[in-house]
Amino acid sequence: MGKQQITYNDTTRNIELQNLRNRKKLCLVLDLDQTLLHTKSVHKLTLQEYIGLKTSSQKDVHRWKFKGLEKVTKLRPFVREFLEEASKLFDLYIYTNGNRDYAMRMVGFLDPDRVYFGSKIISREDSTVEGLKGLDVVPVDKSGVLILDDTKTVWEQDSSNLVVIKRYDYFAGIDPMSSTRSLSEEGTDEKESSGPLSCALRLLGELHATYFQCYHIFDVNELLGFYRRRMEIMKRSC
Template sequence: MFAAHKLCLVLDLDHTLLNSAKFVEVDPVHDEILRKKEEQDREKPQRHLFRFHHMGMWTKLRPGIWNFLEKASQLFELHLYTMGNKLYATEMAKVLDPTGALFAGRVISRGDDGDPEDGDERVPKSKDLEGVLGMESAVVIIDDSVRVWPHNKLNLIVVERYTYFPCSRRQFGF
């Protein structure tokens, strides 16, 4: 990374780069609006709304995400980090980086193929930089939560939580 004159940027997925909601969490009126919008935008190269039938969920990208990723990739080696499972992480990486040029497979996830929000008590409640190559001093983290990075607070930039779906707002008491 130093030879390339780039630091490492670790990006959280949920509530930082995007917001996802299960089909069952979205009320029928909102679902119909989302379906129409997704159909209208389906062929756009940089769309923001995705319907994943095989995972039973909607995903909405944070506004400005395409511009941010393009500029950040010029300055940093990008990594994605999620508490979600491997299937979810892989699908979100494809959405954010369809060509593989931005993340080049640098995706850190919980690692199983279960439900992305299964409530499993064995799921770790914190993140660390163990899965990120390089020296800790060369890593910048962007996340919506300081709580999940207890050992790397000096590397962390906390951003405002992105919540698009009403069920996500309720989850955080909004």
């Protein structure tokens, strides 16, 4: 466990939620890895991926170093549009099981002008249970908080707030014998207009609109219950 852990009392959470409601917003907590981007060590790339990286001119591919090791990060298609549109409906938070240095580096790629996140970045040092994520470190009452993450198991206590998105694996996996070629090896990628982030944005927009029609009756947990089948379809097909 880290040394920076901060949790919030119910009064603080309720005040923050009311402030959001007054601005017709909710809170959206976003995962980083395999949700908004994919990072891999350069030395773990396949030969074809490495050759492609050397000749790539993609604006959303970033090479960087961490403790002497070269890394490469690929932003997910539609991520910039997603953040721009989602920020009109939600206060955006990043929550990663990576460390703070990694989180800050990734946010620098996603939000170089610091428009969307500011200091609203939560890393593993902030979590109160090692290896897990929890809304106890988010200063908003959970009745107004949605989560977008590709991994359900890290949200043991707050899975009812979770929208699961299809995992983004741009680079090849760890199995060298796999016959499945990665998006990078194929020279392709998810579609901007109909990929998982685009589908997620539409769903989040519907949840936001429905919430503000009836938040005096339902909180986001109950709304997500109504949308659960839709989310399963989104996870499989988008």
